[in-house]
Amino acid sequence: MSRRRVLRALAGIAVAIGLGLSARPAGAQFAADSPPAPDGLRVILCGTSGPLPVRDRSKACVAIQAGDKLYLVDVGPEATENLILWRVPLNQARAVFLTHLHSDHIGEVGEFNLQSWVAGRPAALALIGPAGTEKVAAGFNLAYGPDHGFRKAHHEHDGFKFNLAAGLLRPRVIAMPKPSASGLQTATALQDGALTVTAIRVRHEPVEPAFAYRFDYKGRSVVISGDTRKWPPLAEAAKGADVLIHEAQNAEMTRQFAQMLKTLGNPRMSSVMTDTLSYHTTPVEAADIARAAGVKRLVLTHLTQSGLPMFTPEKFTQGMDAGGPLDWRLGKDGMTIELPAGTTDIRFGQF
Secondary structure, eight states: OOHHHHHHHHHHHHHHTTSOOOSSOGGGGGOTTOOOOOSEEEEEEEEOOOSSOBTTBOSSEEEEEETTEEEEEOOOTTHHHHHHHTTOOGGGEEEEEOSOOOHHHHTTHHHHHHHHHHTTOOSOEEEEESTTHHHHHHHHHHHHHHHHHHHHHHHOOTTOOOOGGGGSEEEEEOOOOOOOTTSOOEEEEEEETTEEEEEEEEEETTEEEEEEEEEEETTEEEEEOOSOSOOHHHHHHTTTOSEEEEEOOOHHHHHHHHHHHHHTTOHHHHHHHHHGGGSOOOHHHHHHHHHHHTOSEEEEEOOGGGGSTTOOHHHHTTTGGGGSOOOEEEOOTTEEEEEETTSOOOEEEEO
């Protein structure tokens, strides 16, 4: 690797752990008075696989930038590394919202909390989610406690402070009201200035409760489904949103994989894969929800089958267009969605 490429890589890492994000070359990121990013919502898919290992896809994670604040929905394994490599300003993190407590959605909460604190996050990180979130926070706080102490002892000098209280996860459990006649249950998860985050009860039994989240900011909106079987009340809660990011699992591919595992002498994992059919949404079903909600764009994520031999995008999404016109696409790690305030623009990009 050339000296110039090494310097650019180092500059990118330095920016990720302490400075803002822009499209300018890495070396220019150190300018003291860089222009602010356009106001609005910016969505970053930082993890788009299911629990199976998939090359080039990290586990479940969606980052939302609202103005100059950063929020995450789930933090699955490998997602924090993506955010650092893409120079997302971790020190702007304010909250992580958990959709549910499966390991591929919470496995890197502790690492993201540590990295954003070391980068200069000034206050404890809110961890917001279903019952059990308080146990997740307590566990990671305990596990990372010695590490925090070591870093404070080693790096707190020359005016750089490492406030141990700011390095903690601060849990908040969302309480849901009784369902409406249609089955819809929603609650305000966070009100932060112009940003409103609404939790939406979905169905992922036996995992319960499980939530989707809707982010509304200055007239722009995005909904993240989390893991769920097809759940019509989600369409009601997502009405008129700019973008719906919905999980998708192809049922036929799942059955093929389960049979393959059984044939190869692994009935245990074959049974596990077969079980997943009961609590996920197919691509066709996700398209049905998007049409019912009247969203402008649908993005599919949590693509468990994307690393399997039988996977092709065409086969995975077969039948999605049968229900009528819909603007949809498959998500991938590094996909960005810009929703500038005061416009109706929806701009897709890629890190």
